[in-house]
Amino acid sequence: MAVHKNTPRQSLTVVDNRTGKSYELPITHNSVLATDIKKIKAEPSPTDTAEDETKQGLRVYDPAYMNTAVVQSKITYINGLEGILRYRGYPIEQLVQKSNFLETAYLLIYGELPTEPQYADWQSEVGQHTFVHTDIEGLLKSFRYDSHPMSMLTAGFAALGAFAPEANPSLRGQKLYTAAASGDMESLKVLDKQILRILGKAPTLAAASYRMRQGRPFNRPAQGLSYTGNFLHLLDTLSDAGKPYTPHPVLEKALDALFIIHADHEVNCSTATVLQVGSSLVDPYSVVAAGCAALYGPSHGGASESAIRMLMEIGSPENVPAFMKDVEARKRVLVGFGHRVYKNVDPRSTAIRQLAEDVFKVTGRNKLLDTALELARYARESDFMRSRNLYPNVDFYSGLIYQAMGFPLDFYPVLFAVPRCVGWLAHWRQQMLTPSGVKIWRPRQLYVGSGEREYVEARERERKEGATVFDAPVQVHHGGDSKRNLLAVGRVRARL
Ligand SMILES: CC(C)(COP(=O)(O)OP(=O)(O)OC[C@H]1O[C@@H](n2cnc3c(N)ncnc32)[C@H](O)[C@@H]1OP(=O)(O)O)[C@@H](O)C(=O)NCCC(=O)NCCS
Incomplete structure (x- = not known):
């Protein structure tokens, strides 16, 4: 491929404001490699969690x-x-x-x-x-x-x-x-x-x-x-x-x-x-x-x-x-x-x-x-x-x-x-x-859940404060069950 004198460099320069470091990422087919982004590393900031894995390199988030x-x-x-x-x-x-x-x-x-x-x-x-x-x-x-x-x-x-x-x-x-x-x-x-x-x-x-x-x-x-x-x-x-x-x-x-x-x-x-x-x-x-x-x-x-x-x-x-x-x-x-x-x-x-x-x-x-x-x-x-x-x-x-x-x-x-x-x-x-x-295709995730916590024995557990409808299974109807069976297994109360 002929390279013309005035052809701009096919690359992207980014500056990581966390470290002041500059990186030049090659551009091919108008794209940058996500693994090149991973080379951008920094020390964790006070707001980063351990699960952000900041030291392991920047991730690309694309839901x-x-x-x-x-x-x-x-x-x-x-x-x-x-x-x-x-x-x-x-x-x-x-x-x-x-x-x-x-x-x-x-x-x-x-x-x-x-x-x-x-x-x-x-x-x-x-x-x-x-x-x-x-x-x-x-x-x-x-x-x-x-x-x-x-x-x-x-x-x-x-x-x-x-x-x-x-x-x-x-x-x-x-x-x-x-x-x-x-x-x-x-x-x-x-x-x-x-x-x-x-x-x-x-x-x-x-x-x-x-x-x-x-x-x-x-x-x-x-x-x-x-x-x-x-x-x-x-x-x-x-x-x-x-x-x-x-x-x-x-x-x-x-x-x-x-x-x-x-x-x-x-x-x-x-x-x-x-x-x-x-x-x-x-x-x-x-x-x-x-x-x-x-x-x-x-x-x-x-x-x-x-x-x-x-x-x-x-x-x-x-x-x-x-x-x-x-x-x-x-x-x-x-x-x-x-x-x-x-x-x-x-x-x-x-x-x-x-x-x-x-x-x-x-x-x-x-x-x-x-x-x-x-x-x-x-x-x-x-x-x-x-x-x-x-x-x-x-x-x-x-x-x-x-x-x-x-x-x-x-x-x-x-x-x-x-x-x-x-x-x-x-x-x-x-x-x-x-x-x-x-x-093998193995995408990454950004983990935003709980940090590490200790297992709690069943008798010591309490319902989570502020729990919403999404935090436990909702009660479902068992369409196929007969009334007789529901009464028998106690899922509905008999009117005596
Ligand atoms: C095809 C489809 C899933 C693409 O989704 P998408 O690229 O993610 O687009 P988005 O959902 O971001 O939509 C952009 C905006 O247009 C609206 N929108 C998109 N498709 C719409 C539709 N068919 N009717 C009404 N509003 C629609 C969204 O609500 C959104 O509005 P907002 O910006 O105010 O929030 C979507 O257009 C859709 O659901 N179409 C109807 C189903 C369909 O025909 N599918 C066959 C595709 S071949």
Whole structure:
């Protein structure tokens, strides 16, 4: 790299006012190393506690990871201010228009768009790994009929690991995957085989969780359909009497595009979870199950479901102002708006607006659309929303499409988790192939609790002065108990 005469030094000089010492910290990729900060040491001040460990070096405090980069990644780039989302350099809008989900999956995981022969192999290999062991079907059938499909999907992925002992580093050795980084081809083969298995089986598990709820038999995966075409077949085929299943092309295309949009989003909550869990070198099935658990939360993958529930609650456009008054009074959250990174426009929401039109032409217009549009219009003009840079995110529109396509509300997170397996696996693969090895992720904390104290014998203990409701367990109701039992065990007093 050429160094120009007037190029400023790529470093940060900080002065520790406690000691008067000055430190020069190198800046790389516009970041400083947190371990360089640790070199800044001082004697404890009178207000420091022993637990502040002042002599051991300055710590970086960043609750909720507001400004902490935890990896170097080549996978996805997001520019939140300009509304840019690129997979391996390709703008999301181009991929939605020109690519398909399986091709985009290859791009995300392996770094380049596949050549024609590479794509043909990839499609066929993923297709070969779509069946799950029939015992997994038994596991899913053991769930209650009304279980949330994400519970089933999460359990299904965790259980899959038990069927692949050869893929388990706890049984086959710690370096089962990380040896691939130094060119061990056997290790790389095991690694890539699990990627095929997880991608192939994700729609099968997801569709089983859907069919379970309806009491319908599970369909067998089909060959010769696209990834999303096979998924629709697994969900919808009612009988195999004669005619092979052909998905509706508009719906298949829309689902495929939604899958592309949801395939990755750099180090979001579930991907960070995947990397955190992956750093312990556990098997990839447990890693993906952990990703599912993170995605299930309403602040992450549950938002499209909550957005529709919110629109249903609002009911019609004339109720929007009253609802927004509650949002502006901070009594409610406008679900489907706001994003930790996008502070201007969510490019994914732009990319799917046209899709929504295409789907509504086939399915009929979603009745909630008018309410949604009125909400978006109101939000655009609301000072509260504008001053906080709150714009519609992808979940605001995706839920409307899913609903028009007839998916049940609690299936929406599943429709997010299946394509997101690609992102999780791309990041997991990148992590396993880190040339310098995988270090276990172990964040720090600032301990602000009690200092050391002596154990007190039970008979000498007294209720803490000023104790609040948070300082002891609250009394809970035992819903399943009968009155007879409660009386018998003395948890309610008999009226004699
Ligand atoms: C996505 C989300 C969790 C991002 O959170 P974040 O980056 O931590 O943003 P913050 O919580 O710091 O919000 C900043 C401010 O905007 C407000 N805010 C953020 N999202 C809001 C929303 N959807 N409705 C109303 N107010 C919102 C916060 O109350 C806060 O206000 P304050 O500064 O007066 O305290 C948040 O915007 C949210 O909960 N959105 C709704 C859920 C959703 O759609 N999730 C899907 C994301 S793809």
